[in-house]
Amino acid sequence: MDCIFCKILNKEIPSYKIYEDEYTYAFLDIANDVDGHTLVIPKKHCTNTLDADSETLHHVIDTVKLISNHYVNVCGYTGVNILSCNGEDSGQSVFHLHYHIFPRIKNDGKFNFPKPNMGSGKFEEIQNKLKIN
Numbered sequence: 645m646d647c648i649f650c651k652i653l654n655k656e657i658p659s660y661k662i663y664e665d666e667y668t669y670a671f672l673d674i675a676n677d678v679d680g681h682t683l684v685i686p687k688k689h690c691t692n693t694l695d696a697d698s699e700t701l702h703h704v705i706d707t708v709k710l711i712s713n714h715y716v717n718v719c720g721y722t723g724v725n726i727l728s729c730n731g732e733d734s735g736q737s738v739f740h741l742h743y744h745i746f747p748r749i750k751n752d753g754k755f756n757f758p759k760p761n762m763g764s765g766k767f768e769e770i771q772n773k774l775k776i777n
């Protein structure tokens with residue numbers, strides 16, 4: 645399989661390891677966009693959150709939480725953004741489940757949540773399209 649993250653797990657490609665346990669691996673994203681931008685991946689290959697089994701998701705989120713707490717409680721950051729792209733049209737470019745952690749400090753201006761009032765505002769229509777129960 646031609647998966648860059650599996651190659652990182654197999655040490656065919658070097659990475660800046662932050663954390664590793666039996667089920668997960670975390671390393672620095674080398675996009676060089678935000679210092680500390682970290683990727684958390686399961687050792688078991690799956691495409692994304694949508695096809696991952698619950699146990700794999702559980703392990704990945706536990707690691708996301710552990711690293712995020714480490715960044716905030718030990719490393720001097722005051723918050724984190726946690727993001728996962730699921731599917732090509734969402735911006736996913738590596739099709740091995742991963743969660744991004746962006747460590748944040750006050751007024752760093754590093755990561756922008758979508759701006760308000762960019763949607764249609766048709767909340768009832770949207771609710772009818774999206775609701776499950």
Ligand SMILES: [Zn+2]
Binds near residue numbers: 647649651689690740
């Ligand atoms: Zn993979």
